[in-house]
Amino acid sequence: MVLILAILSIFCQLISGEEYCIKRTQQDCPLETFLVKDEQSCFYTCKKFEDGEDTPGMISDMYDKTSCAFTYHLSPENYTIRPQCDNDGKFLARQCFGDKVVGGGRCFCHSETGERIFGWAWRKDAENMTCTCSRQMHKSNNELTLHCDEMGNYEPLQCTGGVCWCADSKSGELLQGTKLVPESMLDILPCYKLEDVGTQYLRQCESAAKAQRDLLMAYHKHGSTNVEFNRILCDYDGSYAAVQITNGKLMCSWKDGNKLGEYTAGAAYINQMNCYCARDQKYFADELLPFRLECAGNGNYLYKQAINVTHFCVNDNGIETWQSKLPLSEDECRQHVYSLAENEPYYPDSNEDQYEYY
Numbered sequence: 612m613v614l615i616l617a618i619l620s621i622f623c624q625l626i627s628g629e630e631y632c633i634k635r636t637q638q639d640c641p642l643e644t645f646l647v648k649d650e651q652s653c654f655y656t657c658k659k660f661e662d663g664e665d666t667p668g669m670i671s672d673m674y675d676k677t678s679c680a681f682t683y684h685l686s687p688e689n690y691t692i693r694p695q696c697d698n699d700g701k702f703l704a705r706q707c708f709g710d711k712v713v714g715g716g717r718c719f720c721h722s723e724t725g726e727r728i729f730g731w732a733w734r735k736d737a738e739n740m741t742c743t744c745s746r747q748m749h750k751s752n753n754e755l756t757l758h759c760d761e762m763g764n765y766e767p768l769q770c771t772g773g774v775c776w777c778a779d780s781k782s783g784e785l786l787q788g789t790k791l792v793p794e795s796m797l798d799i800l801p802c803y804k805l806e807d808v809g810t811q812y813l814r815q816c817e818s819a820a821k822a823q824r825d826l827l828m829a830y831h832k833h834g835s836t837n838v839e840f841n842r843i844l845c846d847y848d849g850s851y852a853a854v855q856i857t858n859g860k861l862m863c864s865w866k867d868g869n870k871l872g873e874y875t876a877g878a879a880y881i882n883q884m885n886c887y888c889a890r891d892q893k894y895f896a897d898e899l900l901p902f903r904l905e906c907a908g909n910g911n912y913l914y915k916q917a918i919n920v921t922h923f924c925v926n927d928n929g930i931e932t933w934q935s936k937l938p939l940s941e942d943e944c945r946q947h948v949y950s951l952a953e954n955e956p957y958y959p960d961s962n963e964d965q966y967e968y969y
């Protein structure tokens with residue numbers, strides 16, 4: 612056996628190593644084991660390790676708790692939802708859960724490290740969903756001014772740094788047969804539609820946010836510091852973000868900026884409040900689907916849920932993670948939610964440090 616392995620190993624190296632190795636990925640390993648590569652040969656194995664154990668040959672970032680491979684291999688006893696990983700053990704941009712056909716199944720955009728970011732679709736409509744625009748915006752820390760559509764793809768018309776172009780919806784790249792133009796000439800582009808974009812290429816929320824910024828700037832110049840500001844936060848598609856700051860309090864909002872329900876929290880909780888439940892209630896109603904889950908006071912999903920006599924837990928996205936015959940507490944359900952996600956709203960083109968918001 613050893614001999615055969617040795618011969619195989621030499622053979623692998625002779626035919627120029629790596630490319631000829633049988634490529635395995637973390638996802639080929641059984642749960643709770645991690646992929647290890649023998650440095651000297653082509654052999655990959657799956658091994659079980661104690662948390663934090665230092666192991667030669669361990670494929671990188673297995674112990675990085677934000678890596679998808681790590682999350683994927685958490686004990687199924689506690690985490691029933693498996694994330695979808697790429698070959699490098701990072702989160703796929705698009706994470707889909709639930710029913711494909713009848714509705715209710717959904718896909719959400721995620722960062723490489725597993726945070727939910729802007730962009731979602733019903734699973735049945737998600738065939739062309741890539742989340743590439745959403746990821747690019749997220750990576751740029753909102754420095755870019757690209758425009759994404761609701762499922763995180765690129766809008767047909769893009770402008771940034773004073774130039775505009777017609778973009779491929781999946782790559783954001785210049786559409787074949789079209790050219791870059793200065794922003795002032797944007798109306799000659801074939802993808803330009805006045806009714807979609809307005810003359811300034813700003814959406815409802817972005818325009819409002821810009822007006823507010825100008826106002827803040829004016830206050831600031833005149834030395835006023837104690838003005839109670841509302842804070843307008845936008846999504847990558849130029850609509851209002853789900854969480855808004857009104858009179859120093861957080862509230863949930865629909866895409867047009869209208870208040871959604873009576874959900875609220877103190878401004879200090881901005882990184883915990885996501886309003887996903889508050890928004891989903893409306894998304895389901897608009898799709899004529901029943902919505903039976905309960906929202907917390909801040910518009911997030913309650914982790915503990917019950918329908919009739921069935922008790923179960925859901926995660927931040929309202930996806931069921933656990934079932935029980937007995938009533939569950941919020942804390943019990945929290946043990947079945949592995950969440951690094953924090954909802955990061957989009958502060959368009961802002962100089963955060965100049966102002967006090969709360």
Ligand SMILES: *[C@@H]1O[C@H](CO)[C@@H](O)[C@H](O)[C@H]1NC(C)=O
Nearest residue numbers: 686688689690943945946947
């Ligand atoms: C896993 O779940 C059980 C209850 O089902 C709990 O006692 C335990 O602490 C959980 N483990 C972790 C790591 O959360």
Ligand SMILES: *[C@@H]1O[C@H](CO)[C@@H](O)[C@H](O)[C@H]1NC(C)=O
Nearest residue numbers: 734735736737738739740780
């Ligand atoms: C996805 O894109 C293809 C090609 O552009 C198109 O034919 C198809 O209808 C799209 N699917 C959905 C669900 O929009």
Ligand SMILES: *[C@@H]1O[C@H](CO)[C@@H](O)[C@H](O)[C@H]1NC(C)=O
Nearest residue numbers: 901902903917918919920921
């Ligand atoms: C269970 O809930 C549904 C609505 O969600 C209701 O129609 C049904 O009557 C309930 N069943 C019982 C046994 O309470």
